[in-house]
Structures are given as structure tokens and as C-alpha cells.
Amino acid sequence: MKKALTTFAAAALLNYVYANDKFAFDSESRGSMKLYGHMTATLKEKEVFEMPKEMKEAAVATAEQMYGFVNLEAGGPYPAVTTPLSFIQTSGQENFQILMDQTKGVPDPPQLNADAVFDVSGTSTHPIEIVQLEFQCFLFGAKVYDEKFDQATPTANPGTVWTSSVTFPVPPVAPSTEYDIQINGLDASGNNLWTLTTAFNFA
Numbered sequence: 001m002k003k004a005l006t007t008f009a010a011a012a013l014l015n016y017v018y019a020n021d022k023f024a025f026d027s028e029s030r031g032s033m034k035l036y037g038h039m040t041a042t043l044k045e046k047e048v049f050e051m052p053k054e055m056k057e058a059a060v061a062t063a064e065q066m067y068g069f070v071n072l073e074a075g076g077p078y079p080a081v082t083t084p085l086s087f088i089q090t091s092g093q094e095n096f097q098i099l100m101d102q103t104k105g106v107p108d109p110p111q112l113n114a115d116a117v118f119d120v121s122g123t124s125t126h127p128i129e130i131v132q133l134e135f136q137c138f139l140f141g142a143k144v145y146d147e148k149f150d151q152a153t154p155t156a157n158p159g160t161v162w163t164s165s166v167t168f169p170v171p172p173v174a175p176s177t178e179y180d181i182q183i184n185g186l187d188a189s190g191n192n193l194w195t196l197t198t199a200f201n202f203a
Contacts, residue, residue: 075136076090079199081199081200081201084108085109088197090197091195095124095185095193096130097122097124099122102121102161102163103121103196106118109202110203112172115167116170118168119163120163120183121161123158123159127155130186131151131187132148132190134149135148135166135168135183148186168181174202176202178201181198181199183196183197
């Protein structure tokens with residue numbers, strides 16, 4: 001079985017192999033990562049965010065090929081960044097059908113220092129209880145935000161449009177890059193009923 005690998009760990013692994021100066025390590029890291037059973041390194045998160053996206057993707061791909069790791073955190077697949085936002089339903093069509101013409105982000109695209117609200121609408125194929133919406137945000141394949149929202153009206157029935165929304169509080173300063181978003185509809189046991197994805201850059 002392949003071991004789970006975060007994007008940060010992939011960058012650390014390449015630093016160990018290639019001693020590339022663009023991958024910075026120091027004691028101010030948020031934590032240590034044991035890689036491949038024989039190397040412990042600390043990775044300064046700021047330096048990873050500043051690396052070009054292509055370098056991060058190459059780090060992940062190389063680590064996967066060389067050491068049998070796989071990035072299990074990234075979610076997806078995600079649509080291309082577009083204005084207005086594009087959405088993909090990646091699972092759960094047997095439970096719930098997303099209505100793409102009624103699913104949107106406000107504002108579109110999201111803006112710094114303002115709430116980003118994602119409205120989700122759809123119809124269920126059988127009676128289901130969508131007890132929570134889980135909102136996840138990924139940067140370069142690493143999960144940076146994960147919040148669950150209780151639903152005031154969880155019951156979804158066939159023939160009736162079910163609508164809800166989740167709010168993503170955007171800070172005044174954030175990395176200028178692609179943000180991959182995954183929204184999961186969860187039942188009372190935390191099981192995933194359906195998944196919706198989108199992607200954006202800040203306006």
C-alpha cells in the first residue's frame with residue numbers, strides 16, 4: 001500500500017534527495033515530518049507557498065514515482081478556473097443531483113477581506129438527510145481549511161429543490177494562487193452523500 005504524502009512532505013523529500021536551495025528548512029516550522037523511515041526534517045511553510053506552482057506539482061509527482069507515495073489529501077478533480085465559477089459533481093449522483101444553474105459563488109470570483117458564499121442547490125433521488133455541509137479548501141494539494149456546517153433544513157426529497165449555502169471567510173491577505181474547493185454533503189453518521197468541487201483565483 002502506498003503511503004500518504006502531503007505536498008509539504010513531497011517538497012521536503014525532494015530537498016533531502018536533491019539539496020535544492022529553493023526548499024527551505026529551519027526550526028521555526030510548524031512541525032516535523034518523518035519521511036521514508038530514515039529522514040526527519042522541518043519545513044518552513046512560507047517558503048513552500050512562495051515556490052512556483054509547477055515546482056510544487058513536480059515535487060509531488062517525483063516523490064510519487066521515486067518512493068511510492070501518493071497524495072491522498074488533494075480531493076478533486078477540480079474544474080478549470082473560470083469566471084463565472086465552474087462546478088463539478090464528483091460523487092453521489094445516486095443520492096443527489098446538483099443543479100448547476102442554481103449553484104454559484106457570491107461574489108464571483110471571491111475577493112480578499114470579504115466572505116465568499118457558495119450556494120448549493122439540487123434534487124435528491126430518494127429521501128435523504130443532509131445533516132452537514134463540509135467545506136474544504138486546498139492549496140497545492142494540501143488541505144488548509146476544513147469546516148462543517150450544521151443544516152437547519154437537512155431533509156431532501158425527490159421532486160423538491162434542496163438549497164443551502166456555506167460561507168468561507170477570506171482574510172485580507174492570502175497567497176496569490178489557485179484555490180481548490182470541495183463541498184461534501186454529509187449524513188448524520190458523517191458519511192459522504194455527495195461531493196461538489198470548484199476552483200478560483202481571488203479577484
